[in-house]
Amino acid sequence: MNRLVHLFIVMLFVMGIVGYQQIKAIKPEEKITQIQTVLEKNGAHIQEWSLLAKEESDAVSDIHTFQKLLGRLKTQMDGADWYVENAEQGMKATAIKKFSNRQERLVVTWTNAHTTHKTFIIYEMKGKKWDEGIVAKMDKIFSQKPTIYTCVRAVWGDKIEGVLQNKATKILKDLEAKPIETLQERAFVTVSAYTGKWNDALSINKEKMNVQVALRTVGDKTTVVVGTPIITSEY
Known part of the structure; x- marks a missing residue:
């Protein structure tokens, strides 16, 4: 992972800790299922899901x-x-x-x-x-209500058709998400977005965000990671 991408992850994770807001609880497994359904619809093969819960305590x-x-x-x-x-x-x-x-x-x-x-x-x-x-x-x-982050990782076994940005856009469309911010390199793209399907969000430049999609191509293999409200694992 290059320095620019690593910095982007750290920046979003910190903002997620201080800016995360939840209006109505949505079960983490429901989000994981929805993400898996969208990725499979787009021809990706699910590798694993992950869940991270974090709480600050004064105990x-x-x-x-x-x-x-x-x-x-x-x-x-x-x-x-x-x-x-x-x-x-x-x-x-x-x-x-x-x-x-x-x-x-x-x-x-x-x-x-x-x-x-x-x-x-x-x-x-x-x-x-x-x-x-x-x-x-x-x-x-x-002891309290932790902040929860969920991610799903999947791969395409064959080289995908078209540019990564187009594939990311299609995934976000299926999640009914509006793109907010994009970071793009030659074989890598990550898009931060907001979907009204999930009533929780953090704020980036005064805009709501609660989903992130990252795609990376190495050789003929493309990996995709979708996380909410941000991706907390390496991609």
Whole structure:
């Protein structure tokens, strides 16, 4: 991934954290299903979906409350491999649990920089088959309502006809989404857009955005990633 694309991802992720608004809850699996349907309609083969949930908590004020929080979370990640390390001005714990058709990852970070205590809990799931227990598990992991990002990755096995921009436009049309911002290179394009199908959005230059489409061609293979409200994985 080149520096320009990486910077674009970081910029959108930060804006997503501070600008994300949700009016009416739409189940993440409903979005994943809608995205998969559109990609398959356009001839792409689904590789995996991913879900990332993030929450800022004030539950940790020292090493003792950090350990107490981990104790609670370990009951929800039973059987996971845990890695705890000292981070700059704080602590970081990572749990990874693998299943036959999906993988879970939980990251807890606590920093006490400048006497301000901040704790972030990030829960990430990747897989090919949705499990109804995922939402129930998130309800136990998070004490508040987390911000949720969903992505679907797919590929075209053969070289696609036409330019990438046209394919991105077709996908957005099927999602009933209006393009807001585009970043384009020779074999790569990403478009940020807004669809009224999902009643949540973040703001870019005073315009609403809640879906991002990225396509990249390497040789005869083209990968497409669709995320809402932004793409949180590399593409």
